Amino acid sequence: MSHAEGVNVKRRRVLIASTAAVGAVGVGAIATPFVRSWYPSAKAEAAGAAVVQDISGIENGQMITVKYRGKPIFVVKRTDEMVANLSKVTPKLSDPESAKSVQPEYCKNETRSIKPEILVVEGVCTHLGCAPTFRPEVGAADLGGADWFGGFFCPCHGSLYDLSGRVYSGVPAPNNLSIPEYKIEDTILTVGES
Numbered sequence: 001m002s003h004a005e006g007v008n009v010k011r012r013r014v015l016i017a018s019t020a021a022v023g024a025v026g027v028g029a030i031a032t033p034f035v036r037s038w039y040p041s042a043k044a045e046a047a048g049a050a051v052v053q054d055i056s057g058i059e060n061g062q063m064i065t066v067k068y069r070g071k072p073i074f075v076v077k078r079t080d081e082m083v084a085n086l087s088k089v090t091p092k093l094s095d096p097e098s099a100k101s102v103q104p105e106y107c108k109n110e111t112r113s114i115k116p117e118i119l120v121v122e123g124v125c126t127h128l129g130c131a132p133t134f135r136p137e138v139g140a141a142d143l144g145g146a147d148w149f150g151g152f153f154c155p156c157h158g159s160l161y162d163l164s165g166r167v168y169s170g171v172p173a174p175n176n177l178s179i180p181e182y183k184i185e186d187t188i189l190t191v192g193e194s
């Protein structure tokens, strides 16, 4: 991919993400402030209050980020292909069964989720805490080419995670990305409550 194409793809993703955010909160709102309004007050947040987010506006294959207890929470709407590809990377993972990682019992499955199509995961690298980037492109040349089926890449020291937040073998990060408690009722995601 040329640099110009790369910029365009990046810009398109930003636009799609913005559209998803606006779609989630209603027409006429300014995306960022309105999304913030879903968050609890600073005092409530410090006390660990749950965060409520309408996820109906997330496009297939796209990700939004919400904040919970000061951490970014990645919410990805996985396509059927993304879900099917999870089993293809299992041999390359350090902890495919999520035996060592942190997640609620109801997410201790291959998709690490309540609904296979919705991933809710902490965007905090388990190495030293950087924020991984969302890299859903299958076959990305800089991430292993044909061996890459989409996931997250930590730019700090190169750790790789699949699209359920499971860490690859041979990278600095020791564990899968953590999954917070959450529930989904219709199109409403609540992070911090089961």
Ligand code: FES
Residues within 6 Å of the ligand: 125, 126, 127, 128, 129, 130, 154, 155, 156, 157, 158, 159, 172, 173
């Ligand atoms: S903090 Fe992510 S690889 Fe080091």
